[in-house]
Amino acid sequence: MRPVEWSELSEPIFEIENLEYRYPGGGVALRDVSFSIEPGERVAVLGANGSGKSTLLHLLDGLYFAGGGSVSAFGTRLTEETVDMPPFSHRFRRQVGFLFQNSDAQLFCARVDEELAFGPLQLRLPQADVEQRVADVLRLLEIEHLRQRSPQQLSEGEKKRVALASVLAMGPSVLLLDEPSSGLDPRTQQWLIEFLDELHHSGVTLVTASHDLSFVADTADRALVLSEDHRLVRDAPCGDVLGDTNLLLSVNLIHAHPHAHGPVTHAHAHRHDSGHEHEHPV
Amino acid sequence: MLPDWYAAASAIDLAPRRELPRRRGLLVRRALATLGEALARELGASEAPPASWLSGVEPRAKVIGSVLLIAIATALHHPIVLAALFIVVAAVALTAGVGVRRLVRVWLGVPLFSAAVILPAALNLVTDGPALFIICRLGPGAHIGPWALPSVITITRPGVVVAARFLLRALDCVSLAFILAATTDAPTLLNALRRLGMPKAFGMTLAMMQRYLAVLLRAAEDIHLAKLSRSIGASDLRQEQRWVAAGMGALFRRTRRLAEQVHNAMLSRGYDGDVQIGAPRRLRIGDGAWLAAMAIVAAALLAADRLI
Numbered sequence: 001m002r003p004v005e006w007s008e009l010s011e012p013i014f015e016i017e018n019l020e021y022r023y024p025g026g027g028v029a030l031r032d033v034s035f036s037i038e039p040g041e042r043v044a045v046l047g048a049n050g051s052g053k054s055t056l057l058h059l060l061d062g063l064y065f066a067g068g069g070s071v072s073a074f075g076t077r078l079t080e081e082t083v084d085m086p087p088f089s090h091r092f093r094r095q096v097g098f099l100f101q102n103s104d105a106q107l108f109c110a111r112v113d114e115e116l117a118f119g120p121l122q123l124r125l126p127q128a129d130v131e132q133r134v135a136d137v138l139r140l141l142e143i144e145h146l147r148q149r150s151p152q153q154l155s156e157g158e159k160k161r162v163a164l165a166s167v168l169a170m171g172p173s174v175l176l177l178d179e180p181s182s183g184l185d186p187r188t189q190q191w192l193i194e195f196l197d198e199l200h201h202s203g204v205t206l207v208t209a210s211h212d213l214s215f216v217a218d219t220a221d222r223a224l225v226l227s228e229d230h231r232l233v234r235d236a237p238c239g240d241v242l243g244d245t246n247l248l249l250s251v252n253l254i255h256a257h258p259h260a261h262g263p264v265t266h267a268h269a270h271r272h273d274s275g276h277e278h279e280h281p282v
Numbered sequence: 283m284l285p286d287w288y289a290a291a292s293a294i295d296l297a298p299r300r301e302l303p304r305r306r307g308l309l310v311r312r313a314l315a316t317l318g319e320a321l322a323r324e325l326g327a328s329e330a331p332p333a334s335w336l337s338g339v340e341p342r343a344k345v346i347g348s349v350l351l352i353a354i355a356t357a358l359h360h361p362i363v364l365a366a367l368f369i370v371v372a373a374v375a376l377t378a379g380v381g382v383r384r385l386v387r388v389w390l391g392v393p394l395f396s397a398a399v400i401l402p403a404a405l406n407l408v409t410d411g412p413a414l415f416i417i418c419r420l421g422p423g424a425h426i427g428p429w430a431l432p433s434v435i436t437i438t439r440p441g442v443v444v445a446a447r448f449l450l451r452a453l454d455c456v457s458l459a460f461i462l463a464a465t466t467d468a469p470t471l472l473n474a475l476r477r478l479g480m481p482k483a484f485g486m487t488l489a490m491m492q493r494y495l496a497v498l499l500r501a502a503e504d505i506h507l508a509k510l511s512r513s514i515g516a517s518d519l520r521q522e523q524r525w526v527a528a529g530m531g532a533l534f535r536r537t538r539r540l541a542e543q544v545h546n547a548m549l550s551r552g553y554d555g556d557v558q559i560g561a562p563r564r565l566r567i568g569d570g571a572w573l574a575a576m577a578i579v580a581a582a583l584l585a586a587d588r589l590i
Contacts, residue, residue, distance in 0.1 A: 063546045084554070093552040100550075105543030110469035110493050117560060122552030127561040152496050170551060 011075055012036040013174055013205055014060055020068030021055060029055040032069070033232045035224055037207060039173070042200055044216040044238060045209040047226030048252035053209035054101065056226070057176045060207065061098045094123060097172030101179040103159035107151035112143070112162050115151065119170040137165040141195075157188035164195075174205045181215040193218045211253060217242055227251045336378035336465045341474035342562065343569040347576035348462045354580045355454040361443060363587045364450035370579065371457045380464045388460050389453065396452040400445045406432055409441035468492055473559060482557045494540070501536055505529050 019033040030052045037043055045053045058064040059071050062083040071078045073096065076088055083089055100106040109115040113134055120130040138144045141161045151159060160180070167175065177196075181189050196219050200206055210216050216223065216238065223241040225234040228251060234241055241247065248254040336344070351367070358364050375385055402408050405417070413436035424431040463471065469489065476485040509525065 058546070061550050063549060089554070090552075093550070096550075098547075098550040100543065100547055102540075102543055104497055105540055106547045108490060108493060108544045108547060110472075110489055111467075114469055118548075119551040121558040121560060122554070124558065130560060151493070166551070 012038050013073060014207075015072040016059075016069070017072075018069035019059065019066050019071060021052070021059060021064065022067050023055075028230050030059075030226075031230045033226075034069075035232065035235055037205065039205055040200075040203060042206045042219060042221045043208070044220035044223045045207065045226065046211065046213075046216060046223050046241070046251070046253060047209075048211060048228055051226040051228055051251070052230045053211075053226060054178050057098065057178050057207065057209050061096055061176055062092060063098075090123070094170055095172055096174045096176065097167035097170060098176045099164055099167055099178060099180055101182060103156065103163045104151070106163040106166065107159060110150060112146045112149050112151065112154075113138075115162060115166045116169045119166060123170065133169045133171075137169045140168065141165045156183045157185060160184060160188065160192070164192075173203065174207070175199065177206065177208045177210075179210055179212075180208060181210065181212050189215065213242060213248075213253060225251055225253075334377070334379040334465065336374065336461075338568065339572045340563065340565055340569040341466050341470050342478055343565065343572050344462055344466060345471070345474050345478060347572060348458050350576050350580055352455050352458050354583055355451050355458070358451070358583060358587045359447065360587050360590045361446045361450055362590060363583055364447065364454060366586070367454050367583055368450060368457065371454060371461065375457065375461045375464075378461065378465050380461060384464065385457075385460075388456060392453050392456050393449060396449050397445075400448040403448070404437050404441035404445040406434075406436045406438050406441065409438055409444050411438040411440035413437070414439050414442060473562075476559055477562050482559070486557050490544070494544075497540075498533065498537060502529075502533055505532060 014035075014037040016036065017034050019030055021028075021030040023029055033052075033056070045056055047053045055064065059066060059078075060073070062073070062078045065071075065078065065080055065083075073092060074088075076082055076092075083092065107115055109118055116134045116137055117130050120133050125133070138147060141164060143158065143161050143165060146154065146158060146162060151162065154162065160183075175196075180192060180196075184192065193215065196206060196208075206219065208216065208219055220238045223234070223236060223238045224232055225241060225247065227233045233251065234244075234247055245254065351371075355364065355367060358367070372385070376382070406413065413434075415437040417435040417437065419434050420431055422433050424433060466474070469492075472485050472489050472492075476482060506529070509529070
């Protein structure tokens with residue numbers, strides 16, 4: 001399934017300059033963040049809890065607005081006025097999809113098929129097109145058997161599939177994913193990795209916020225690293241970032257703690273998905 | 283590494299304690315869980331209703347038919363005609379696959395509430411007329427304050443007719459509404475009401491309420507269980523009240539956060555304040571036949587009511 005109008009995207013999709021954002025209560029969420037995202041990229045936003053990853057995605061999706069600096073999408077600065085003004089609002093919402101971390105918040109309709117139809121209906125598509133899209137995404141995500149179910153009856157994995165389907169039904173060329181692997185069992189996680197890979201090969205730009213380094217290693221080519229004081233401290237290829245132990249340790253993405261291998265106990269920085277399998281000094 | 287008090291027996295462990303009656307905590311937990319399950323089953327479940335001739339009727343036609351008969355039921359006077367309507371409704375319910383147990387539960391509930399309301403109307407205090415049963419003798423000159431009372435309190439024949447009419451009307455109306463709900467899943471029913479002119483915002487609010495009630499009940503149960511897991515013995519009433527207030531506050535905060543997330547999720551999928559709903563399917567011959575049948579039944583009932 002190809003996203004609509006992806007071939008028209010020759011400019012950066014997102015341009016962020018000196019972005020500052022504070023929460024309504026006054027706490028700093030992001031400080032002096034600058035980067036851009038080109039069409040077709042797979043970008044990971046890495047950072048510990050509270051570093052501002054989710055907030056950054058909300059800013060990219062025009063749900064929050066910059067307190068300082070600017071966030072631009074498709075050449076238009078995102079403000080409360082521009083995001084609500086047709087025809088930009090229509091194009092923006094169609095082109096940019098957001099998969100929320102909390103599936104319960106994302107699935108607000110009473111039935112799965114209604115959920116999938118919500119987005120296309122808001123785009124004012126003809127009824128026949130809406131029904132076609134619903135049928136197509138049900139088949140794409142292999143959830144046809146869930147069509148008439150209520151979201152609260154679904155498992156976490158099923159909810160994630162339905163949530164993804166509800167976003168894909170709008171045909172976005174950009175997908176923002178907030179901690180997409182959280183709460184998923186290994187098989188579902190693997191399915192998600194493979195599915196996102198297929199989306200990418202279809203031309204969809206992926207921006208994933210996560211602190212799950214193994215997930216990011218499989219789903220991103222470039223990493224933006226946010227520190228615990230809410231600054232962008234590194235923007236580099238994913239492999240370089242994931243290999244920089246000192247960086248990962250400094251931003252609380254990996255840790256060091258004592259662990260034992262037979263008679264030997266030592267401590268060093270590692271990830272639990274791979275770090276306990278290693279050579280150690282005799 | 284651990285402090286001295288950790289995992290060590292202390293005087294606190296050995297002090298006599300008034301044990302929380304096990305039933306109190308369990309009662310609350312079971313009540314929350316049962317309420318959650320019942321609501322999830324009745325409100326949140328969107329499994330297809332039992333397949334029958336009635337579930338195939340277009341929802342708008344069903345709503346119009348039900349509302350028509352409910353309006354007719356409130357206009358009928360003669361208990362025999364109201365009873366006849368009840369028999370028709372019961373026959374429709376049973377042939378439409380609505381379970382007997384569910385029907386009986388609903389029917390038993392109606393007199394319980396309605397009788398409490400209408401019972402005074404059967405007495406000669408409200409409805410005068412020939413006495414059927416004597417309740418009590420008050421003697422001459424009985425009064426309550428400035429109000430004089432009859433010397434004998436009786437159930438009168440006209441009073442019984444008034445009470446029977448009220449009970450039968452309640453039974454008919456509740457049965458009609460119940461059959462509509464039992465043969466149409468909630469999302470479809472809400473969509474039908476929206477297409478018949480119910481304000482979109484109202485429909486959306488009801489749909490969201492249905493969607494999230496079970497979620498919030500589960501959250502309330504989780505909060506209660508978390509508290510139970512760290513409770514030993516009974517707390518005094520003031521502490522319990524403070525805890526309940528804090529729990530309500532925590533649940534309200536979660537609700538607000540969830541509401542904001544849901545709103546953001548809707549915005550990100552193009553919601554601009556005006557909810558769009560899909561086009562309804564066209565009415566078919568069967569739906570027209572259903573509406574015609576409802577109109578004929580309504581006319582027949584009205585005619586019978588006038589003639590008897």
